[in-house]
Amino acid sequence: MPDTEGFVRAAHVLGAGGLVSFPTETVYGLGADARQDAAVARIFEAKQRPTFNPLIVHVADIDAAKRYVIWTDLADRLATAFWPGPLTLVLPLRQDAGLSPLVTADLPTLAIRVPAHPVAQRLLAEFDGPVAAPSANPSGKISPTQAQHVIDGLTGRIEAVVDGGACGVGVESTILGLGDAPTLLRPGGLPQEALEIALGGPLATRSEADPLTAPGQMLSHYAPGATVRLNATETSDHERLLGFGNVEGATLNLSPAADLVEAAANLFLHLHALDAQSDAPIAVSPVPDIGLGRAINDRLRRAAAPRDH
Structure with missing residues (x-):
């Protein structure tokens, strides 16, 4: 403090x-x-x-x-x-x-x-x-x-x-x-x-097609340098896995216990850590679209969206 x-x-x-x-x-x-x-x-x-x-x-x-x-x-x-x-x-x-x-x-x-x-x-x-x-x-x-x-x-x-x-x-x-x-x-x-x-x-x-009326609504946002693939149940050899729940082989795991509160707290922290490691593609385990999972999935969708730069 x-x-x-x-x-x-x-x-x-x-x-x-x-x-x-x-x-x-x-x-x-x-x-x-x-x-x-x-x-x-x-x-x-x-x-x-x-x-x-x-x-x-x-x-x-x-x-x-x-x-x-x-x-x-x-x-x-x-x-x-x-x-x-x-x-x-x-x-x-x-x-x-x-x-x-x-x-x-x-x-x-x-x-x-x-x-x-x-x-x-x-x-x-x-x-x-x-x-x-x-x-x-x-x-x-x-x-x-x-x-x-x-x-x-x-x-x-x-x-x-x-x-x-x-x-x-x-x-x-x-x-x-x-x-x-x-x-x-x-x-x-x-x-x-x-x-x-x-x-x-x-x-x-709100629909994604609606005009911007508040912060955080741009399609490509919250993005690491690497490409991001969502809802991955398996990964290729060159991908790094950002896991959720009881998954094997994750480079980092948002919450091994599948706790959405823990996952939200770790989301940007883990994306920063992966970004600092390399530019190899990131695959992300499915995250339930309930409670804080809605916010997590919103950020992940925008991180995975086509880049306009």
Whole structure:
């Protein structure tokens, strides 16, 4: 855990328009003051991220969120149930929000959440402002779950990394749009089933053909340097196996016990490790598409998608 001086310095860097990476319970974020155009533009520059891809704003609590979005009873129910935590809500942007239009990619809505990680909480309290923070990695590459992943990917492009250890959840937040009907825009660290229990009914879902309305929706994303093949029940001689459950011959195993929570926490960590080993193709064992398995499979499908670079 960083000391008080470290948090003060990190907050000062943010206020001065710098970029600070910090841990959340999901992955490490790359933070900038969401009110400063130049600072937010530097996020896109550092990540080489397309500017049509909106960002999530992180705030300290529900009261802070209400300053930037038009709050609803449904938002209040969900935020009370799941914040702080790995849930991002997409709500109409307040006209007086004062955020850089780069944050929303000029959309009329804002993705916003309250992270649960104590380091993120302490930094947001010290900074006392909205922090735009996508994952702290080059765009399209594997998301970082340790400070060293950030350093390896973004050294020389950002001012600071606040090291808070490994991220416990290991996949990005679940994104829920609260428009005409609650819509799952991105599966993530909060299982869909938990949301449906809280809402008392099924969520609407987004089609891949729909326009981008939230982060994490690009087809090719979260990708290692090697090609990725999914649902592998056997491998060829030149492939490395990323296993799940009781499988033989795995180079690494997301969870030998077939525990989806453990698998989510290990997903990006193991992809980083495989990426560092070689560029030999990666075959991935089938992962059940339930609970956190939905988020794992979403990330794996995007990692395996045809590359646009």
